[in-house]
Amino acid sequence: MLSRKLIKYIQSLRHKKFRDEHNAFIAEGPKIISEFLTERSFACEMICASPGWIATNDRYLKAINIIEVDSVVLSRLSDLTTPNNVIGVFKKTPPRPLTDIKDQFVLMLDEIRDPGNLGTIIRTCDWFGVKLIACSLGCVDCYNPKVVQATMGSLGRVDVKYLDPENYFREHPAKKVYAATLGGRPLDSLGKITEGFMIIGNEGGGIRPEILKWCTDEISIPGTGKAESLNAAVAAGIILSRLS
Secondary structure, eight states: OOOHHHHHHHHHTTSHHHHHHHTEEEEESHHHHHHHHHHTOSOEEEEEEOHHHHHHOGGGTTTSOEEEOOHHHHHHHOOSSSOOSEEEEEEOOOOOOOOOOTTOEEEEESSOOOHHHHHHHHHHHHHHTOOEEEEETTSOOTTSHHHHHHHTTGGGTSEEEEEOHHHHHHHSOOSOEEEEEEEEEEGGGOOOOOSEEEEEOBTTTBSOHHHHTTOSEEEEOOOOSOOSOOOHHHHHHHHHHHHO
């Protein structure tokens, strides 16, 4: 049985303040939960699930704290319009500073604030084998429930770090820093990139000038239509498909 105190605790994890305070986050849905538990991406604090989910996933029962709940309770815990039949509370990965990126390709995001965009970008990086994302401090929290949902489990396979890009480049000058802009040279002119940074900017404002000044090269995605710009997650997907 799930107590009122635990219900309140799980509900509080919808907010960054409490995720930071408890060093925990929530994930929901059979696919995400099974991936996190199978790969042991994150330490599991508890699982709240319907009797049906528990009956078909008994392989997890010995290793974790699992609590049977009904659909009414699941709807109170869920952040979704249509609740899933399983919700988990997991511990966040301890943050580690970004230092040497030798022989690594890093996707850097500047002020990406839409949870769906960040989640999709994380999932796209997982698809193309990009293991590291550096987010500016103004980006949405990668443990936001909507971000976690959009990653569909990829959050456990991509390392997401938060930093001040300007301070980072000042302290760790990089040889190659590419910026996705509207006025850069065509993406097709670049070959595969195995080391360096690729920066994608805010959904509406692009890359901030104070960050753009650290870039060694600007690239753009050629288009023939009249749209003003591309969605940040779509742009990331196109860029990674050509460069990775």
